[in-house]
C-alpha cells in the first residue's frame with residue numbers, strides 16, 4: 001500500500017469516527033465496558049493464581065537424611081534431587097539449621113538451646129516444585145531415590161569390621177587370610193553390614209562371605225554385640241548351582257528370587273538356612289559335600305555364635321525379606337532387583353538410613369491443584385463468553401455507523417474501489433475506537449487497582465500475612481498490552497464484520 | 506475483435522422467477538453511442554447491471570474488452586469497473602463531500618497521486634461546466650448540476666465506456682438536453698456511451714444507434730434510428 005493511500009485511509013478512519021460522533025462514542029463505551037470486565041477478571045484470576053502459587057511454594061517436600069549420611073553422600077543426594085523434573089530448588093538444611101529454625105519458630109524455645117549439644121533433629125533438604133501438581137511424580141522419584149541411596153549405603157563395604165577365621169575356626173589377620181586365599185578382590189564388593197556389623201569370614205566361605213546383618217538391626221540396637229554372620233552355602237548352592245557364573249557373582253547386587261520373597265512365612269524352617277547365602281566365584285564349585293569338607297557350618301566357631309547369627313539374620317529379615325545376593329540374579333534381572341528392594345525396604349519395619357523420611361502434604365497439594373484447575377477453567381470460560389459478547393456488541397454498534405455509510409461504500413464499489421480499499425478506513429476506525437476504549441479502561445483500572453491494594457494494606461493489614469497480591473505495575477505491565485490488543489482486535493473484528501455485507505455489490 | 510462490449514445469448518432470470526433478459530445478444534463497437542430503449546420493466550437496467558457484473562447472467566457470455574465476465578475473479582471486479590464509468594438517474598453523490606471532493610474521490614479510490622488529482626479534477630469540472638461550483642455541496646446544486654457532477658466523476662478516470670441508466674430521468678427537458686450535449690461531447694472524444702432511456706424525443710433527435718428491448722427480448726437494433734423504429 002502506498003503511503004498516501006495509508007494517509008488517506010487514516011484520514012478517512014478518523015473522519016468517519018468524528019463524523020459519526022454519537023455512534024463512535026457508543027462503540028468506544030462498549031469497548032470500555034468490555035475491556036473493563038476483561039481487565040477485572042484478569043486481575044482476579046492472576047491474583048488467585050499468584051496466591052495459589054504462594055501456597056504451593058509452602059507445600060514443598062522435605063527430605064530428612066539419616067544421621068550417618070556423610071557429606072559426599074549428602075551432596076550426591078542433593079544433586080540427584082535437583083535433577084528430578086519439576087524440582088525448582090532443593091535447599092540443604094543441616095541438623096543445626098533445622099534446630100535453629102525450630103527455636104526461632106517457637107516463642108519460648110530457649111529450652112531447645114540445650115539440645116545444641118546433642119541435636120535430635122535430622123538434616124534435611126527442603127524441596128520446592130514448579131507446582132503442586134508435580135508433587136506426586138516428584139514424591140515417586142524421591143522414593144526411588146530413597147531406595148537407590150539405601151542400596152548404595154548397604155553396598156559400601158568400608159565400615160565393616162571383618163573377622164577372618166581359618167579352617168579350624170581360629171581368628172587370623174586379613175593378610176593371613178589373603179595369603180590363604182580366603183579373601184580375594186571380591187571381598188571389597190561384599191555386602192556391607194552396617195557400621196557396627198561385623199562379618200566373619202571363614203575359610204569355608206572363601207572370601208566375601210559378607211552377610212548383611214541388616215541395617216535396621218544395627219540401628220535399632222545402638223550397641224549390639226558384633227553381629228557375626230556366617231556363610232552357609234548349602235541350600236542356595238543346591239538350588240541354583242549351575243547359575244553361578246562369575247559375572248553374576250562379581251556384581252553382588254542385592255537381589256532375591258521373587259518366589260522366595262513372596263512366600264516367606266510358608267517355610268519357616270528353611271528361612272534360617274536360606275537367609276544368608278552368598279556365593280562367589282569360588283563357591284561355584286561348592287556343593288553341599290564340599291562345603292562340609294571345607295569346614296563351614298559344623299566346623300565353624302561355636303554353636304552359640306551361629307545361633308546368634310541366625311537369629312540376627314531372621315530378625316533383620318523382618319516380615320518377609322530374604323537376603324540372597326548375586327547368586328540368585330538368574331531369574332530376576334532388573335525386575336527381580338526392584339521387587340527385592342520394594343519388598344525389603346518398603347516394609348513398615350524397615351528404617352531407612354540414607355533418606356530417612358520424605359515428608360509431603362498430599363492432601364493439600366491435591367486440593368490446591370484442584371482449585372487451580374477450577375480457577376483456570378472458570379476464567380477461560382469467562383474470557384470466551386466475554387469475548388463473544390464484546391464482539392457482538394461492538395459489531396452491532398459499528399454496523400449502525402456502517403449503514404449510514406452504505407451509500408459511500410456503494411459508490412466506492414461503482415467507481416472501482418477494491419474491497420481492501422473500502423475496508424481499511426473501517427479497520428483504522430475500529431482500531432482507533434478499540435484503542436481509545438481499552439486505553440481509558442486500562443487507565444481507570446490501573447488507578448482503581450492501586451487504590452484497592454493501598455486500601456487493603458491500610459485497612460486490612462492482616463491479609464498481607466496470609467497472601468501477597470501482585471503489585472499494580474507488575475500486573476498492568478502484563479494486563480495493559482492484553483487489554484489494548486483486546487480492544488484493538490475488538491474494534492477491527494467489529495468493523496470488518498459489519499461491513500462485510502455491504503462489500504457484496 | 507473491435508467490439509468493446511459483446512453479449513451472446515444472455516438470459517437472466519431473477520431468483521424470484523422474474524425475467525430480466527431472454528436470449529439477448531448484442532455487439533457494441535468502440536466509440537459508439539447506443540440508446541437502450543424499452544418500456545418500464547423491459548430489462549434495460551438488467552442489461553446495465555450485467556455489464557457492471559453487479560449480477561450474473563443465468564446463461565450466456567458477456568465480454569468487455571474481450572474479457573469474459575463470468576471468468577473474472579471477484580477480486581478483479583474493481584478493475585473491470587474502472588473501465589466502466591457509470592451515471593444513474595438518482596446521481597448517487599456523497600452529500601458530505603463538496604463537488605470537488607466527490608469527483609476527486611473517484612481518483613483516490615483508484616489510488617491516483619494527489620498531483621494528478623489536483624490537475625485532473627478542475628479540467629473535468631470545466632468540461633462539465635461546474636468549475637465555479639467546485640466548493641459547493643450536492644444539496645446546494647440543481648438536479649442538472651448534480652448529474653454533471655456525477656458525469657464528471659464517471660469520466661474522471663478516463664474509462665473507455667460510459668454507462669448511463671436514465672441520466673435524464675429526473676430532469677426537465679431543457680436540462681436533459683444540456684446533459685445530452687455533454688454526453689455527445691464525451692462520446693466525440695472517443696468514449697463509448699451506452700444510455701438507457703425512456704425519453705423518446707431525445708432518442709429521436711440524436712439519431713444514434715437504438716436498441717429496443719421488450720420483456721427482456723431484443724426486438725430491434727437500428728443504427729441512426731428513432732424510438733419507434735421497427736426492423
Ligand SMILES: Nc1ncnc2c1ncn2[C@@H]1O[C@H](COP(=O)(O)OP(=O)(O)OP(=O)(O)O)[C@@H](O)[C@H]1O
Pocket residue numbers: 519520521523524525543544545546547548549550551552
Ligand atoms: N433485483 C431484482 N429481483 C427480482 N426481479 C427484478 C430485480 N430487478 C429487476 N427485476 C425484474 O426484472 C424485470 C426487468 O427489470 P429492469 O429493472 O431491468 O427494467 P427496466 O427496463 O430498467 O425498467 P425501468 O425503465 O422502469 O427502469 C422487471 O420485471 C423487474 O421486476
Ligand SMILES: [Mg+2]
Pocket residue numbers: 549550551670
Ligand atoms: Mg431501469
